[in-house]
Amino acid sequence: MTSLFTGLFAKHSVQSETAPAPQPASTPKAASLPEPASASRTSSHTSSSHMPSLPQRRAEPPRVTIRDLAVAYKVNQGLLPAVEGVTLTLEPGTITGLVGESGSGKSTLAMALLNAVQPPGQITHGSVEVEGVGDVLGFGDRELREVRAATIGYVFQAAQDSLNPLERIGKQVLDLGRSHHVSDLRQLLHSFSALLSGMGLPAERILASYQHELSGGMRQRVGIAFALALQPSVLVLDEPTTALDMITQANILSIIREVHRTQGLTTLLVTHDIGVVADIADHIAVLYGGRLVEVGGTIELLRHPCHPYTRGLIRALPRLTGDIDAAQPLAGRPPTLATLPRKGCVFRDRCPIFQRDHAAICAEQTPQMRRSPDGSTFVACHFAEKIDAEGNTAGTDSGKGVVAAGAPNTPAAAGKGSQEGNAIHD
Numbered sequence: 001m002t003s004l005f006t007g008l009f010a011k012h013s014v015q016s017e018t019a020p021a022p023q024p025a026s027t028p029k030a031a032s033l034p035e036p037a038s039a040s041r042t043s044s045h046t047s048s049s050h051m052p053s054l055p056q057r058r059a060e061p062p063r064v065t066i067r068d069l070a071v072a073y074k075v076n077q078g079l080l081p082a083v084e085g086v087t088l089t090l091e092p093g094t095i096t097g098l099v100g101e102s103g104s105g106k107s108t109l110a111m112a113l114l115n116a117v118q119p120p121g122q123i124t125h126g127s128v129e130v131e132g133v134g135d136v137l138g139f140g141d142r143e144l145r146e147v148r149a150a151t152i153g154y155v156f157q158a159a160q161d162s163l164n165p166l167e168r169i170g171k172q173v174l175d176l177g178r179s180h181h182v183s184d185l186r187q188l189l190h191s192f193s194a195l196l197s198g199m200g201l202p203a204e205r206i207l208a209s210y211q212h213e214l215s216g217g218m219r220q221r222v223g224i225a226f227a228l229a230l231q232p233s234v235l236v237l238d239e240p241t242t243a244l245d246m247i248t249q250a251n252i253l254s255i256i257r258e259v260h261r262t263q264g265l266t267t268l269l270v271t272h273d274i275g276v277v278a279d280i281a282d283h284i285a286v287l288y289g290g291r292l293v294e295v296g297g298t299i300e301l302l303r304h305p306c307h308p309y310t311r312g313l314i315r316a317l318p319r320l321t322g323d324i325d326a327a328q329p330l331a332g333r334p335p336t337l338a339t340l341p342r343k344g345c346v347f348r349d350r351c352p353i354f355q356r357d358h359a360a361i362c363a364e365q366t367p368q369m370r371r372s373p374d375g376s377t378f379v380a381c382h383f384a385e386k387i388d389a390e391g392n393t394a395g396t397d398s399g400k401g402v403v404a405a406g407a408p409n410t411p412a413a414a415g416k417g418s419q420e421g422n423a424i425h426d
């Protein structure tokens with residue numbers, strides 16, 4: 001992954017001199033559709049100009065509004081929250097990156113968007129409103145079957161291994177069509193083939209193959225084609241580049257950018273790797289211990305991270321310029337369901353500010369999501385002002401060449417109101 005970062009940060013460090021000043025997070029949402037990020041980006045290492053063109057989907061992408069979402073798992077110690085108080089808007093036609101270390105609740109949150117959390121998990125609170133469709137969490141089995149795949153395409157974590165090993169890919173496409181009552185299966189195969197070709201795959205050969213006959217990168221692309229087969233308007237990708245080699249990762253990111261643009265999607269990209277979202281996302285949401293701790297436009301959040309956890313994630317990234325040893329791993333380990341604090345700030349055990357000051361409020365009161373001191377992100381931290389005043393040690397202020405400056409050109413995402421109210425309920 002190091003070289004991908006290297007390319008990423010090299011690109012951004014060159015562009016940072018001419019990058020526009022960060023927009024305040026409260027920049028009003030574009031009344032018309034923001035231009036999809038992929039259309040306006042240049043990418044030195046993931047250029048898709050060589051790719052055959054993908055078939056276009058012409059429908060308008062929807063807004064997805066997640067409100068006060070909570071998911072818990074019933075384990076020996078009781079019903080323990082894995083996701084709590086998550087309020088987040090996926091703006092139409094944008095890519096939102098959901099970032100956090102392993103165990104922070106990313107997959108649980110992503111599955112909740114489909115109302116597909118499996119026992120012992122259960123959604124205990126909240127709503128997921130897909131514009132034009134309704135609150136997915138209120139749907140019955142039949143509606144859910146229709147929504148899954150046809151409205152929300154999902155690429156599962158380890159999708160490379162999620163194909164049926166006993167059936168050829170073509171047969172699995174037909175099975176998908178039949179299970180969704182597609183009347184014209186020939187057309188479905190045709191458009192699936194077009195997607196494969198658009199991703200640079202030999203469609204005929206793939207359709208006739210079993211999954212074990214394909215490389216990891218091919219399987220990931222086939223997984224993306226399956227997620228898009230029924231022309232959804234929302235795409236959720238859970239760790240789509242994990243376990244792939246560096247070149248293949250860059251290739252898959254390029255494809256995601258391209259399908260997002262050509263299919264006109266609202267996309268959620270889930271990853272533990274903030275470098276991946278820096279390269280592709282319009283907006284970033286940082287999750288820790290099942291709670292959102294910071295949300296903002298990609299440029300704003302990477303330039304001026306406010307939450308100590310966001311800063312830690314960024315500081316842990318390998319970088320091209322400056323001190324080669326500057327990357328500092330985040331000290332400590334993320335909490336498990338059993339060790340997650342039930343009140344106060346979930347990050348305090350690893351927070352350098354709390355370790356220094358031991359402020360009672362951090363242990364007693366759950367910080368609410370609010371505008372950061374310079375207004376560029378939304379942050380859940382009692383001491384955001386103090387941290388800001390003490391200096392920005394992860395953004396461009398002191399880390400020249402580290403943080404993305406040439407990423408997306410859409411306005412900052414975290415519009416007031418859409419991210420506020422990320423309350424954590426003790």
Ligand SMILES: Nc1ncnc2c1ncn2[C@@H]1O[C@H](COP(=O)(O)OP(=O)(O)O)[C@@H](O)[C@H]1O
Binds near residue numbers: 082107
């Ligand atoms: N089936 C399950 N039963 C019990 N706990 C689970 C289950 N799935 C996930 N968890 C717990 O929920 C938390 C969030 O997990 P997950 O959503 O997979 O995180 P991430 O995708 O960020 O790695 C973790 O503490 C994990 O151990």
Ligand code: SF4
Binds near residue numbers: 348
């Ligand atoms: S609320 Fe307190 S413990 Fe949590 S991140 Fe802020 S300073 Fe650290």
Ligand SMILES: [Mg+2]
Binds near residue numbers: 106107108157238239
């Ligand atoms: Mg996961």
